[in-house]
Amino acid sequence: MGVFDDLVGQDQAVAVLSRAAAAAREVVEGGRGAGMTHAWLFTGPPGTGREDAARAFTAALLCPDGGCGHCDQCHQVMIGSHPDLEAVRPQGLSYGVKQTRELILRAAGAPTQGRWRVILFEDADRATESAQNAVLKAIEEPPPRTVWLLCSPAPDDMMITIRSRCRVITLTTPRTQAVAHMLATRDSVPEPMAQFAARAAQGHIGRARSLALDEGARSRREAVLSIPKALTGVGECITAAERLVKTAEEEAAAATATLNESETAELRKIYGEGSTGKGLNRGLVRGGAGALKELEDRQKSRATRIKRDSLDAALLELVAYYRDVLAMQFGARVELANDDLRFDLDQQARGGTPEETLRRIDAIMLCRERLEANVNPQIAVEAMMLSLRRG
Structure with missing residues (x-):
């Protein structure tokens, strides 16, 4: 089972990323590696798995077998402990220029294991304008073997100058049946519950899993959806x-x-x-x-x-x-x-x-x-x- 197998309903994106990972192996081996670039922008509606796709691509870049899904390299990427992966997710309302410059300094080092140095920037749209300008300078002149993976809901959430220097991967909302199948096979959710959760989540994979596995999440949903008929005065x-x-x-x-x-x-x-x-x-x-x-x-x-x-x-x-x-x-x-x-x-x-x-x-x-x-x-x-x- 490869690292891309966990991406639900994203066949087109997986095809592009798989070809890029193969090209990246050619670069490591001294070839030209056409199809691989140093900056990527992962976009798509909430819940489609932007960060999951970026992390799977990271594993494919750092794994000698292109993302086998079971080696130490893949495991370290998935749990966030790989020495050549610098992952950041803004915790607050925004991500400032000071934090971004510190990230760029950490990104400047060479890969410790000789393949790639990957910067995975989740919710990059939360970066302030000054922070995005700092990112722009970093991706304009990246160190050798450094790859930037930016994630945002839509390309327009990032500065146009950043978008123009990135290869955009657009994820789509998966179909209900695909999400239900994922819940039933990977989480052993009974079929009726899997269908309910997938339909109610409208393609949001994290939300579907929460509804299927957490009774508290279902209770909160019921409370919210009871509001319309309660507004009598x-x-x-x-x-x-x-x-x-x-x-x-x-x-x-x-x-x-x-x-x-x-x-x-x-x-x-x-x-x-x-x-x-x-x-x-x-x-x-x-x-x-x-x-x-x-x-x-x-x-x-x-x-x-x-x-x-x-x-x-x-x-x-x-x-x-x-x-x-x-x-x-x-x-x-x-x-x-x-x-x-x-x-x-x-x-x-x-x-x-x-x-x-x-x-x-x-x-x-x-x-x-x-x-x-x-x-x-x-x-x-x-x-x-x-x-x-x-x-």
């Missing part, structure tokens, strides 16, 4: 907004609490807190307070990002719900993402017009834009709930 709209925002805050707190504590303890240890001996005190040494403040800012940014991502996931669930309502209003013969809620969908479809449904979808998308623009989440979600009620 202004008070109910405010309550629904509070509940949605509070749930996102709780998820962010749960996801970051342990990590924050360990990071803070490690930093305090580095700066000497609790040390004893001649010339030492039990407090932070000079510079420690500033470093601690910088860490706290990063942790706060990370929590805000997780909260925003949680809210955005809930809003996309609502978009899918109203898309199904619209499909039923028009009598469209399409697969319903929320087919398990067909009775509720039918009631919503009969109780309104397509124009009202479209306005509700627009209200959700506007809420997403406001959250991206740092509008107070409670205010943005309350406004959306009121719009959903009015139609």
Whole structure:
């Protein structure tokens, strides 16, 4: 089983990457290696596996057998411990130029095992403009045997000058049957559950796996999709907004609490807190307070990002719900993402017009834009709930 076998429904991308990996082996052996380049941009809708594809390509570059999937090289790449792989994923809302320059310095070294030095930059679209300019300089004049793999939802998320210097790999949303087959064969999910999860996730592989394996994820989905029929008054709209925002805050707190504590303890240890001996005190040494403040800012940014991502996931669930309502209003013969809620969908479809449904979808998308623009989440979600009620 090769490293590309885990990419669901991406046959075209796999073909391109496989040919490039073969060309890369030619370069290592002293050949020309036509088809291999030093900069790649992996794009595609959320959940299609951009990062998985980039990591599989990394394994194919660093594995002597082109990504066999079972050797030490492949295993080290997949768990992120390979010495020639520098993987970075922005934890906060953005990735600054200082961090990018540090990454470029780390990328400048020669490969330790003689093949390639790979820089895998997940969520590269979160890099600030200054950071992207720094990346541009790095890929314009890369060190020998250095490969940059950038990941972003769409090519337009990156500067045009970066796009023009990268080979773009576009991943597509996999079909429901392909995702269901993956769940059934790789995760031993019963067929009915696999079909439900694949359909509800709309091709988002990570979301499908979560729905199939985590009862808590299914409960959260049910809570979000119960909102439309609960918006019977202004008070109910405010309550629904509070509940949605509070749930996102709780998820962010749960996801970051342990990590924050360990990071803070490690930093305090580095700066000497609790040390004893001649010339030492039990407090932070000079510079420690500033470093601690910088860490706290990063942790706060990370929590805000997780909260925003949680809210955005809930809003996309609502978009899918109203898309199904619209499909039923028009009598469209399409697969319903929320087919398990067909009775509720039918009631919503009969109780309104397509124009009202479209306005509700627009209200959700506007809420997403406001959250991206740092509008107070409670205010943005309350406004959306009121719009959903009015139609």
